[in-house]
Amino acid sequence: MPVQIYEIPELYKRYRWCNRHGLWGYGADKFPHFEWINSLERRFSRIERAPSEAPIYLFREMIHWGGSQNGVLENFELQLGTYNFANSLEKVRSALDDPETAIAAALDIPGIGLSYASKLLRFLKPEIYGVLDRKILDFLKRSQTPFRKVRPSSKSSMVQGYAEFLELLSQLKTELEASQIWRPNESDDRLAWRAADVEMALFQRAVESPRRGTAHAVRLQE
Known part of the structure; x- marks a missing residue:
């Protein structure tokens, strides 16, 4: 295992992500509030009730949240053209119970790669999806x-x-539950872990883990 399950709660509490947050009026995403993350989760969960033009703006905001490394937002806009984003998003949403079909549909969105395709799934259904980016792959x-x-x-x-x-995240979740290790929160409630929460802990471990050279580091289109 890349991380011991007893380490996951503290890694989750140390998680911190801040890139374009200030431009959008948010502080850094950090325990216990994860303000921008929670805001995006709430709005993605209601996306089917949003006005027809809202999803593309929310998707753009998600790209900003992720930092738009390597010009992801620009690539998306350049390749968008007459592409029907709403139809593609519906294909992703309708496949959420089938992870391979869902990620394949997300990868069909122009201008993005695995990192941002998985971000979309993570915000649509954090219970079973997490972000797979270059830091975690490396x-x-x-x-x-x-x-x-x-x-x-x-x-x-x-x-x-x-x-x-996703199988790795699911296995870690199962071990956490079997050991009755609950997700940290302000109220000390016995909250179950979601795949996205476990991924956040893995991301933090990746950030804190020293690199041993970069010659063969994984390069991943965002």
């Missing part, structure tokens, strides 16, 4: 976790790699 490789090589030029490779990642 960390999994450095931790010698048995994990297939993800090739950003191959859609099938990204789909299969992401499915394996």
Whole structure:
């Protein structure tokens, strides 16, 4: 395992993400409030009741939340053209109970790669999805976790790699529940872990884990 389950609660509490937050009026996402994350989760959960033009604006905001590394937002806008984003989003939403179909549909959205496709799934259904980005992929490789090589030029490779990642998150969730290790919160309630919460802990471990050279670091289209 890339992380011991007893470490996960403290890693989750140390999670901190801040990129374009100030431009949108948010402070850093950190325990216990995760203000921008929670706001995006709430609005994505109500997306089917939103006005027809709202989803694309919410998607753009999600890209800003992620930092839009390597010009992701610009690539998305340039390739958008007459592309029907609403139809594509509906394909993703209708496939959420089938992770491989869902990530494949998300990868069809123009201008984005695995990192932002998985971000979309993470906000649509955080119970079973998490973000798989370059930091986590590189960390999994450095931790010698048995994990297939993800090739950003191959859609099938990204789909299969992401499915394996979800299996890892699910396994960690199961072990946490079996050990009665609950998700930290202000009220000390016995909150179950979601896949997105476990992924946040893995992200923090990836940030804190020292890199041993970069010659073979995984490069992933955002």
